[in-house]
Amino acid sequence: MQIIAPRWLIPIEPRAQVLTNHAIIVDRDTIIQIMPLTSARSHYPAAQEIQLPEHALLPGFINTHTHSAMSLLRGYADDLALMTWLNKHIWPAETAHVSDDFVCDGTTLAIMEMIAGGTTCSNDMYFEHSAVARAAVSSGFRMGIGCSILEFPTPYASDADSYIKKALNSRSEFSGEPLVHFTLAPHAPYTVSDQTFSKVITLADEFDLGLHCHIHETQDEITNSLKQYGVRPLERLAALGFLGSNLVAAHMVHTSDPEIALLAKYGVSIAHNPASNLKLASGIARVHAMQQAGINVGIGTDGAASNNKIDLLAEMRLAALLAKAEASDAHAIPAWQALEMATINGAKAMRLDDKIGSIKAGKQADLIAIDLSAAHTQPLYDPLSQIVYAADRSQVSHVWIAGRCVYQEGQHFSLHARETLNRARRWQQRISSKTKETE
The missing domain is CATH 3.20.20.140 (Metal-dependent hydrolases)
Structure with missing residues (x-):
């Protein structure tokens, strides 16, 4: 059981809503509840708490x-x-x-x-x-x-x-x-x-x-x-x-x-x-x-x-x-x-809206956190506007898919980043060599 506590929670449904001082409760791959952070701590005292003090949390x-x-x-x-x-x-x-x-x-x-x-x-x-x-x-x-x-x-x-x-x-x-x-x-x-x-x-x-x-x-x-x-x-x-x-x-x-x-x-x-x-x-x-x-x-x-x-x-x-x-x-x-x-x-x-696409109890925990503390996303009046018009992908700090954290602060946990990049470089060399042969 996890409590994820962002500064701003953007559930997408209801539309245009931004919650503060709220948290979501995740049990394995599923979102269990959205509730005020103080209530979450009292209801789930044994849960691991992930604090995201300058972050917006939204569906992936x-x-x-x-x-x-x-x-x-x-x-x-x-x-x-x-x-x-x-x-x-x-x-x-x-x-x-x-x-x-x-x-x-x-x-x-x-x-x-x-x-x-x-x-x-x-x-x-x-x-x-x-x-x-x-x-x-x-x-x-x-x-x-x-x-x-x-x-x-x-x-x-x-x-x-x-x-x-x-x-x-x-x-x-x-x-x-x-x-x-x-x-x-x-x-x-x-x-x-x-x-x-x-x-x-x-x-x-x-x-x-x-x-x-x-x-x-x-x-x-x-x-x-x-x-x-x-x-x-x-x-x-x-x-x-x-x-x-x-x-x-x-x-x-x-x-x-x-x-x-x-x-x-x-x-x-x-x-x-x-x-x-x-x-x-x-x-x-x-x-x-x-x-x-x-x-x-x-x-x-x-x-x-x-x-x-x-x-x-x-x-x-x-x-x-x-x-x-x-x-x-x-x-x-x-x-x-x-x-x-x-x-x-x-x-x-994709006909998956019963599972993903918004933060709702019963949906899969496909979630992302965006750190909005950078200079180009400050000052912050509206996190919705800031995410769309000012933020960039380097500010994505955490990614969960089906409740599993697959990425955090630049580190991948579900794939081998170095080997993936090495394979891409080998393909580049192979494709470039073949192209030169046919020119």
Whole structure:
């Protein structure tokens, strides 16, 4: 039993609330109670007390869209448009290097970065699904493992059916692991056929699986869909029956008012990736309009190859600022709402909001502490605003996942930091050598 006693407790639910002189009681992996600190001490005199005198305690951040293994391609091909970046650089590099070891090592590196920045759960999408799961399990990290599905062959699979088969096999292999679950992740409307989307829908219904897909990321995607199918991608997916409350639509940069209404009608969640959208010149999503329509919007980083950080604090600030500029409304996405996007909204998108995303009795103890004593977060009038607009990830002091402290004051307890970094350096040398051979 533990008493965690911060200066400021930010439960997220109820929204915009900040409690002082309060503590939470954690028993193993579960939050038992939230109560005044004096009452906690009298009710639980034998509990270990963790004092956080200059800290805010809040639920761990949830990265609603990323490609963790691509951390090994961070900085490999920068300052390029999406399709040039993919076709000329990323896909050839993946063809040459992606393997079980590449994915396990890259995912572990990403998890190391995410934990240190206060992220306790991510919604992944990549290949070698079992390697992703092994990295998450061995690191004590919570993850939704999106199993990529495409029509064309890669070193991992030969066609859509083989991607699907491998996805279901990996799901069965890790069925008993409490911190990981699997989703089906058809890559995008421009890489997946109607027939494959129909198969994915049937399997998702049969096994109650979440769906994860890049949709409306660029204007070119929409233009090409109009040429090939006669409709925009979202209209095509709606006709196929792909839209629903189990879908996380990544990016959704280019949306009309009727499309926003369609997303709201079907309860689709959006993974907003502000930094990646800007870096690849994809555009700026209409997040404020989406939220006004009642759409659940979480925040993602995309992969480190197109960001180049996996940093939810940075994404929150950028998401809030971009929304104000895009909507010409300074009230758009206030600090408390940006925090919701990075916590409870991500949990809702991943269908985990009964377990994580807010500090409530009965939920899992996925928690982070942020030390707000630094000069750039002083003076402090409002901890919500300070976290979103001024704090950075170096101020994350403690991270708990399912009640286990996995990080404290720069030290990782659930993974081997030095070995993880050494493996990343070896991959950099291997990839650089291979690139020089082909130039």
